[in-house]
Amino acid sequence: MIRNEKWELLENGVTADELSQWRETILEGGYSAFNKLLEGFKLQLKRMQDDEIEALFRWIECARRLFPEPGQFSPSWLTIWTELREMVVIKQQLMQTIPRAERDGEWQLILDNPFTIEEIVCHPGLTFDEASYLYSYFRPGLQKNEYIRLQKIQTLVVDVGS
Secondary structure (H helix, E strand, O other): OOOOHHHHHHHHOOOHHHHHHHHHHHHHHHHHHHHHHHHHHHHHHHHOOHHHHHHHHHHHHHHHHHOOOHHHOOHHHOOHHHHHHHHHHHHHHHHHHOOHHHOOOOEEEEEEOOOOOOOOEEEEEEOHHHHHHHHHHHHHHOOOOOEEEEEEOOOOOOOOOO
């Protein structure tokens, strides 16, 4: 996990006064301060390992208690705590499906709807952490007939034009 003062506060526990001060700092900072908090959560989720899942759940719940109305910062964040929790659950399921010993190497993520004329979206050249994060990000919003694929690259040939 990323080590910085704010995350260590959440991880190691703090007094109610310290949490209240941190909350006030973010409230005073408004949109940009809250956005930094969310970017920190996303980075933690991207780097999350098997033994850090419960800590991330606790941090989300702590943040939910501190900021029960995230829509005050932006309407797009009305359900951010539920969304982050769902992303952790999805990544946790991926981590339970794919053993640690098989996570090395290059991964890619593909999104497609074979019943539309829209192009296939492919995110190649990813680590497992990056690919599983993107999977957990895109999975909840899949529309009818869309699919998402997380796959490990076993053999790769690359040519670059000049």
